[in-house]
Amino acid sequence: xxxxxxxxxxxxxxxxxxxxxxxxxxxxxxxxxxxxxxxxxxxxxxxxxxxxxxxxxxxxxxxxxxxxxxxxxxxxxxxxxxxxxxxxxxxxxxxxxxxxxxxxxxxxxxxxxxxxxxxxxxxxxxxxxxxxxxxxxxxxxxxxxxxxxxxxxxxxxxxxxxxxxxxxxxxxxxxxxxxxxxxxxxxxxxxxxxxxxxxxxxxxxxxxxxxxxxxxxxxxxxxxxxxxxxxxxxxxxxxxxxxxxxxxxxxxxxxxxxxxxxxxxxxxxxxxxxxxxxxxxxxxxxxxxxxxxxxxxxxxxxx
Amino acid sequence: xxxxxxxxxxxxxxxxxxxxxxxxxxxxxxxxxxxxxxxxxxxxxxxxxxxxxxxxxxxxxxxxxxxxxxxxxxxxxxxxxxxxxxxxxxxxxxxxxxxxxxxxxxxxxxxxxxxxxxxxxxxxxxxxxxxxxxxxxxxxxxxxxxxxxxxxxxxxxxxxxxxxxxxxxxxxxxxxxxxxxxxxxxxxxxxxxxxxxxxxxxxxxxxxxxxxxxxxxxxxxxxxxxxxxxxxxxxxxxxxxxxxxxxxxxxxxxxxxxxxxxxxxxxxxxxxxxxxxxxxxxxxxxxxxxxxxxxxxxxxxxxxxxxxxxxxxxxxxxxxxxxxxxxxxxxxxxxxxxxxxxxxxxxxxxxxxxxxxxxxxxxxxxxxxxxxxxxxxxxxxxxxxxxxxxxxxxxxxxxxxxxxxxxxxxxxxxxxxxxxxxxxxxxxxxxxxxxxxxxxxx
Numbered sequence: 001x002x003x004x005x006x007x008x009x010x011x012x013x014x015x016x017x018x019x020x021x022x023x024x025x026x027x028x029x030x031x032x033x034x035x036x037x038x039x040x041x042x043x044x045x046x047x048x049x050x051x052x053x054x055x056x057x058x059x060x061x062x063x064x065x066x067x068x069x070x071x072x073x074x075x076x077x078x079x080x081x082x083x084x085x086x087x088x089x090x091x092x093x094x095x096x097x098x099x100x101x102x103x104x105x106x107x108x109x110x111x112x113x114x115x116x117x118x119x120x121x122x123x124x125x126x127x128x129x130x131x132x133x134x135x136x137x138x139x140x141x142x143x144x145x146x147x148x149x150x151x152x153x154x155x156x157x158x159x160x161x162x163x164x165x166x167x168x169x170x171x172x173x174x175x176x177x178x179x180x181x182x183x184x185x186x187x188x189x190x191x192x193x194x195x196x197x198x199x200x201x202x203x204x205x206x207x208x209x210x211x212x213x214x215x216x217x218x219x220x221x222x223x224x225x226x227x228x229x230x231x232x233x234x235x236x237x238x239x240x241x242x243x244x245x246x247x248x249x250x251x252x253x254x255x256x257x258x259x260x261x262x263x264x265x266x267x268x269x270x271x272x273x274x275x276x277x278x279x280x281x282x283x284x285x286x287x288x289x290x291x292x293x294x295x296x297x298x299x300x301x302x303x
Numbered sequence: 304x305x306x307x308x309x310x311x312x313x314x315x316x317x318x319x320x321x322x323x324x325x326x327x328x329x330x331x332x333x334x335x336x337x338x339x340x341x342x343x344x345x346x347x348x349x350x351x352x353x354x355x356x357x358x359x360x361x362x363x364x365x366x367x368x369x370x371x372x373x374x375x376x377x378x379x380x381x382x383x384x385x386x387x388x389x390x391x392x393x394x395x396x397x398x399x400x401x402x403x404x405x406x407x408x409x410x411x412x413x414x415x416x417x418x419x420x421x422x423x424x425x426x427x428x429x430x431x432x433x434x435x436x437x438x439x440x441x442x443x444x445x446x447x448x449x450x451x452x453x454x455x456x457x458x459x460x461x462x463x464x465x466x467x468x469x470x471x472x473x474x475x476x477x478x479x480x481x482x483x484x485x486x487x488x489x490x491x492x493x494x495x496x497x498x499x500x501x502x503x504x505x506x507x508x509x510x511x512x513x514x515x516x517x518x519x520x521x522x523x524x525x526x527x528x529x530x531x532x533x534x535x536x537x538x539x540x541x542x543x544x545x546x547x548x549x550x551x552x553x554x555x556x557x558x559x560x561x562x563x564x565x566x567x568x569x570x571x572x573x574x575x576x577x578x579x580x581x582x583x584x585x586x587x588x589x590x591x592x593x594x595x596x597x598x599x600x601x602x603x604x605x606x607x608x609x610x611x612x613x614x615x616x617x618x619x620x621x622x623x624x625x626x627x628x629x630x631x632x633x634x635x636x637x638x639x640x641x642x643x644x645x646x647x648x649x650x651x652x653x654x655x656x657x658x659x660x661x662x663x664x665x666x667x668x669x670x671x672x673x674x675x676x677x678x679x680x681x682x683x684x685x686x687x688x689x690x691x692x693x694x695x696x697x698x699x700x701x702x703x704x705x706x707x708x709x710x711x712x713x714x715x716x717x718x719x720x721x722x723x724x725x726x727x728x729x730x731x732x733x734x735x736x737x738x739x740x741x742x743x744x745x
Binding site: 013014047050051052053069072075077078079081082083084085086087088096097099100101141144145 | 306309310313317503504507508509511512513514515516517518519726728739743
């Protein structure tokens, strides 16, 4: 089942087109990477899902229902441009924001206490936000986003401002949150976190969706059929052995071994390649070169 | 609806807990009470007892008061001057013989600058004594002269439906001006607070988090209403504290036996001077003076009407302008960009204050006063100034209705600008841009 169904959404600001007939399905329980260069329209789309703005055309369904104010309490949103009231105390502020999401004051306090314990920040309760460091503020912000245990969590560049230790902490929280059945939309430029976390992605460029699907499928679809071989033996013998069925893309020599990238031509398989090579060289290793999300992103956006 | 209450609560509590609010709440009444109390205090402070050494070559006796006494010496002015430093006298008064023909000859010789009121008292006393001496030398009877003089006092009476009422133009003027000024001041003070609050939310970048939970309109209205309640709290505390402080000091001042006696003595003198023909007026004045100072201050003015209208016109004016302040806050990125948009707000406010002061004071029922008290942008101040003078009921109803319509209109306008503006960062906004925002679909 899809928790979010975006159907033909178009959004215009004055003369500028922010989203052009975008349709995306976000399956329940996925970690969905929303990718795209700056100004592509990601934030506009996220704001529409959050009902901050409404689409000019098209519609958005939440669990099959048309998006309505009653869904607000089921969504948690951490915007890219985020902050808190600087002069307000941490605890009071967290309670306030939790109440705005529909929690009662009592529930909010109980839940916050357990979060604060987990992150070892009980001593911050009475402090003002401005007294905390940037990273500490981000932690508070993260807790506030999750406090009402939303079914859908929308995070826009969640890792900026965190050191590697906190990034790990947050990542673990996200994964355990997902394992409880929640869905996460992750908008980020950090492709390594996309590869690590996301099961699905959609790529938006110049207001249009240009790619979507599971990460596995997308990477498989972008395979270039190139393998890297590590071998020792005669380099010329190696090239000759490739014959017309394979193409040598690159080759570099170490002290004892050579690394070569070979592209399969026609219907040739790895087995055919090995069959051709084994009589001529000693093979130490073989692996398929699968393009990273980073390459796919750059290729798709520039291409 | 519940969420709007949450927002109102936060806006209210964070503001009333601020040190600046507490300081203003305490300082305001002290300043206002001091306006009422100052004259009494000044009177008390000047009650310092002084003795003046008199070298009199003419032979007149000056009347003494509780505070000023004279010590007549039969020595030369030169000797007195020589000994002056060693003595406790406040000053030496020298009245030489030539004074009769040459009034500038009198000398008041002292260590420091002579208190103006003492100088005036002495010169009046000498003048009076010489006047009476001269009258006597011409053979004119003092009492005869007094009966010839007629003291005219005009009592103004206003014909109303309830019968005759004593007219209170001076009090009406004062109350009208004070409440008009307060509304003017409150609109600016609390309007600016709304604006600053919104700019703060924008620069803090918390606004996007909040409007993912509530509608922008709820956030805007919550802020405007929360600040309105802060304003009302401050106003009510000011009224209560000012009344409290003033009553406390007045009672203290009147319980002081010296001043009470003095006032009673004054009353008796006044009654005697006025004679029987004017006894009714005298009795009324006496009655008034005996009642409490606050009551005397208010007289026949309809106090509940004034306070009720004040609260209405303060709220109405504040809501009308508060919405505009909110729109400005949403449109700009920082307070330094505010200036270009402030003009349309300040001009009608300043204009209405000027009109309130000049035209309304001289002609509270004139055409200019009428129009300014009907147009919603100026009515909160101008109508408030007119009310103490009495306003025809239809005018009042028209003004109230238009003001309500006015703030509904500005709130609608502001909401449109607000919901676009709060998510707009790093862009210099022009009036043209604002106009475009009005037509954006949600």
